Amino acid sequence: MSQQGDRPATTDDWWGRLYDESARDTGPAEAPDDTIDDRFDSAADTLGAEGAADATTRAGYGQAVDAIGVDDEDDAGDEEDDVDVDVAAAAGSGPVSRPLAWWEARGAYPVIQAPAPALASPPTIVDTPPAVPPPPPPRPQAPTPAPSPVAPAPLTPRPRAPWEPPPAAFDPSDARPLPGAVDPAPPRVTTPAPAPAPDPRTAAPEAPTPPAPEPAPAAPLTYVGDGPPTYDAEPTALPATEAEALGQLVADTVLDGARYGTYTLRAASMRGDSARYRGEPRRDALLTARFGAGPSALVLVAVATGARATEGAHLSAADACRWIGGAVGRSHSRLGEDIRAGRRGDLKSGLHRLTDRTYGKLRARAAELGREPEDYTASLRCLLLSADPDCRTRVFFGVGGGGLFRLRDGAWQDLEPLLPEPADIRGEPVLGFGSARSEASAEQTPEGDRLTMDLEITKPPGPVVEDPVPPPPEPFRFRASVARPGDTLLLTSVGLAEPLRGEPALGDELAARWASAEPPGLAEYLSDVRLRVKGYADDRTAVGVWEA
Incomplete structure (x- = not known):
């Protein structure tokens, strides 16, 4: 050009x-x-x-x-x-x-701007139509491919060439879109489409629902009965002592155990609630000892309780356990043979003699201390257990109060030997004191000869008795029984025997805890025997024997 x-x-x-x-x-x-x-x-x-x-x-x-x-x-x-x-x-x-x-042509060519990046989730758009007259119907156009979802771009005039006449006022209705451009759609309200249901064939497996938390286990019982005991459950005061008498101190609680043959042994002794509160020593004494070795060994468990409200009651109980233990130890070979052979008569007589010797020493000790025999004494209860697995004979003997129980098939049995009533003790009347021949004997001889004269021989007067006659000593107790598999034998002092007999709930709770064939551990056993009952605050000593 x-x-x-x-x-x-x-x-x-x-x-x-x-x-x-x-x-x-x-x-x-x-x-x-x-x-x-x-x-x-x-x-x-x-x-x-x-x-x-x-x-x-x-x-x-x-x-x-x-x-x-x-x-x-x-x-x-x-x-x-x-x-x-x-x-x-x-x-x-x-x-x-x-x-x-x-x-x-009037107007200007539209300029298409770059589309904005698509949002992750389209928001709800509510457009309000502008207050302008409706546009004229669109001009017929050749069919175009389906537009892509691009937001409509604003229409802006392009620069005018020098030879072009100036356009009239811009009218959006005169703008002709370029090929591929999108006509502005009328305003509409859009809402997000509901999410389609997941396909079970392609959906990821759901995470397993965590199991519901198990309820917290209930706190173990610490007492049975209508209400809690009066005293605290834990020790409060220690007993008083002197520097020269440290050997006489006893611990608040003693715990021991063993396993021989077919049985498991558990033993515990503890101060009562009242003694812990007042700072008194434990009056119960516990001795566990084994004599010999192997199947011929003999196990002795002794439980003694000193007299109530007496000075040095814990010392008399300890002496009783120590002396009976020495006597059994010196004769353990003969006693073991009698137990394995089942000689109950020999066992009863022999153990009776050993028990009498022990109480004889207690009376001698009371005389040395210048005290009355009844002030320095103790109740004594013992168990003899053979270590031979083939021997299931369990021997009990002793003097004084306490308890002997057996748990069999979930029920308690009281094995305490019964004492005869005084009225049941009958014998030959003493001559001159209530016999049918007392009147005739004064006049005739046993051969029938009558006396013809009275020589008036004087007799010395009898001793004057001013003090009441002391009660007879408690009788000796003995029992030998054969254990069965699953039995539980329980030997107790008075402090546990009385609540077991007076509060059935205590026996039921112990039976439920010991229903398993497996014996409890030492700590668990101690927790069981210290289960408290309102109104019973004495020392407690318990020896349990679980048969396999």
Whole structure:
């Protein structure tokens, strides 16, 4: 294209001239003047016949330009905008008009902006329609492929070329979308679609529901009966002592155990609640000893309780356990043979003699201390157990109060040997004291001869007895029994025997705890035998034997 605006014959000829290497460069324009008509003609020739205008139209357009007095210089800025506006006005108001080229259409080409990144989850959009008149029906267009879900871009005018007439006021209805652009959709209210049901074939397996927490185990019972005991459950005060008598101190609690043959042994002795509160020593004494070795060994368990409300009661109980233990130890070989052979008569007589010797020593000890025999004494209860697995004979003997129980098939049995009532003790009446022959014996001899004279031989008067006759000593107790598998033998002092007989709930609770064939451990056994009962606060000593 030359600056003079020479029109080529045809478009193809112009294309060849433009890219013909043999053609010379046009160089600067030779014409001294470069008018708007020349520029218009050059642009029209370049873009084709569609944009060509006839001479009349160009003449009218040139007259309008000459009428407003615009020179040919290419002014910039506001002056050029003003000229274009005036030219458009003159062209629109003149009597001669020409068809507008396709680039002269009113409006502007829409500019499509880059779509914003899609959100993870589309929010609910509630649009309010603008208060504008409804747009005219859309122009018929060729079918286009389905638009992609891109948000409509705002329409903005593009820069205008120098040869284009100024557009009228921008009207969105005149904008023609480019191919592939999306027409603005009417405002609508959108709501998120419900989530589809998961496919059980492809859905991930659900995590297993954690099991419900198990209820916390109930706190173990510490007492039975209608209410809690009066005293505290734990020791409060220690017994008083002197520097020279430290060997006479006894511990608050003693615990021991063993296993021989077919049985398991558990033994515990503890201060009562009242003694713990007042700071008194434990009156119960416990001795566990084994004599010999192997199957011929003999196990002795001795439980003694000192007299209540007497000084040094714990010392007399300890002496009784120590002396009976020495006597059994010296005769353990013979005693073991009698137990394995089942000689109950020999056992009863022999153990009776050993018990009498022990109480004889206690009376001698009371005399040494200058005390009465009844003040320095103790009740004594013992068990003899053979270590031979083939021997299930269990021997009990002793003197004084306490308890001997057996738990068999979930029920308690009281094995305490019964003492005969005084009225049941009968014998031959003493001559002269209530016999049927007392009156006749004064007058005749046993052969029937009557006395004929009274020699009046005087007899010395008997001793005057002013103090009441002391009660007879408690009888000796003995029992030998054969244990069965699953039995539990329980030997107790008075402090546990009385609540077992007086409070059935205590026996039921111990039976439930010891229902298992496995014997309890030492700590568990101690917790069981210290189960308290209101109204019973004496020392407790218990020896349990669990048969396998």
